[in-house]
Amino acid sequence: MSTPLPRTTRAVRLAVRPPGLPTAADLQVVEVPISESGPGEILVRNRYFLVFPGLRTLMGDETDGVPLPPLRAGDTLFGPAVGEVVAAGEGASARPGETVVHLAGWREFALLPADGYTVAGDRLPDPVAHLSTGSAAYGALTRLAPVRDGETVFVTGAAGATGVLAGQIARLSGAGRVIGSTGSAVKAERLRAEFGYDAVVVRGRAPIGEQLAKAAPEGVDVVVDTVGGEQLTAAVAAARPGARFALLGALSGQLSADRAGGSAPAEIDTYRLVVRGVSVRGYRGADHPDVPAEWEERFGAWLRDGRIRFPCVRVRGIDRAPAALQELLEGRHFGTVVVEP
Numbered sequence: 001m002s003t004p005l006p007r008t009t010r011a012v013r014l015a016v017r018p019p020g021l022p023t024a025a026d027l028q029v030v031e032v033p034i035s036e037s038g039p040g041e042i043l044v045r046n047r048y049f050l051v052f053p054g055l056r057t058l059m060g061d062e063t064d065g066v067p068l069p070p071l072r073a074g075d076t077l078f079g080p081a082v083g084e085v086v087a088a089g090e091g092a093s094a095r096p097g098e099t100v101v102h103l104a105g106w107r108e109f110a111l112l113p114a115d116g117y118t119v120a121g122d123r124l125p126d127p128v129a130h131l132s133t134g135s136a137a138y139g140a141l142t143r144l145a146p147v148r149d150g151e152t153v154f155v156t157g158a159a160g161a162t163g164v165l166a167g168q169i170a171r172l173s174g175a176g177r178v179i180g181s182t183g184s185a186v187k188a189e190r191l192r193a194e195f196g197y198d199a200v201v202v203r204g205r206a207p208i209g210e211q212l213a214k215a216a217p218e219g220v221d222v223v224v225d226t227v228g229g230e231q232l233t234a235a236v237a238a239a240r241p242g243a244r245f246a247l248l249g250a251l252s253g254q255l256s257a258d259r260a261g262g263s264a265p266a267e268i269d270t271y272r273l274v275v276r277g278v279s280v281r282g283y284r285g286a287d288h289p290d291v292p293a294e295w296e297e298r299f300g301a302w303l304r305d306g307r308i309r310f311p312c313v314r315v316r317g318i319d320r321a322p323a324a325l326q327e328l329l330e331g332r333h334f335g336t337v338v339v340e341p
Helices: 054-058 127-131 134-144 163-172 185-195 208-215 229-237 270-275 291-304 318-329
Strands: 008-014 027-033 042-051 081-088 099-102 109-112 117-119 152-155 177-182 199-202 220-225 239-247 279-282 312-316 336-340
Touching: 008 318, 027 318, 042 099, 042 127, 042 318, 081 109, 081 127, 099 109, 127 291, 127 312, 127 336, 134 163, 134 220, 134 239, 134 291, 152 163, 163 177, 163 185, 163 220, 177 185, 177 208, 185 199, 199 208, 208 229, 220 229, 229 239, 229 270, 312 318, 318 336
Parallel strands: 152 177, 152 220, 177 199, 220 239, 239 279, 312 336
Antiparallel strands: 008 027, 042 081, 042 109, 042 336, 081 099, 099 117
């Protein structure tokens, strides 16, 4: 006897637009009806969805240029998710039992249109790995700032979902020395002991520039920046001739309670950029449509042979999702954070 399909699902909505950094109190878990799947549609039971800092920007007042719709009070949150198909309408390209990847996270079940999902396949050994943000790090280190053998690489926000993979990718690409930055001594120790970082700059211990100068006395060749602000300023000061910078994020502004989530000013010595021939480029996934498939193939192979590690915090229960977002924004987690609803 088949299991009856659900008629409702629980989802996480934005209760009020926060004046600063979102807290769990700004979100609410509600029950909403589910429509029957129509032609080409599928109904998916979400197994995991990603908790990511970009939601803070979508809730703020600075969303110009952001390739995702803003979130207003009453809207259901969304984002990358992995789920199992439980029902499929006529003509759907996925069948019940298959695993799909989509953007309708932050709910237990999702009704998806024909063009709203991709079948996961078997390239990755664990379905949750489809929620890795390593594609951006891989694209940055292969398209914008390729690493040459023996070079020194500096990764800001090294304990975050992207940074913790960026350092490992840099090493696999031939880096001779990998330096990271993070916000706590505990995270710094993990980066050194478990993820191959040679040195870690800890925010608040001393000026970032002073710490980086000690960690890389001869300068840095490649920078993967997810933070901006003071850390980007310090990286420019440490840049060697011909250094390449790939900018993937701007958490210094995005996670500032004093800003609206969509700007991150930084003071940069442009004279140094000129006289040392330093390149600075922002990475946009849309500019490199070939990267995700290439990354998935490499990532799957590296995971299977143990050459790369994917730290993932799994938060159980959709009721804990609001707190998981607050904890992520407060820097309380290491690596990727997902909810298992």
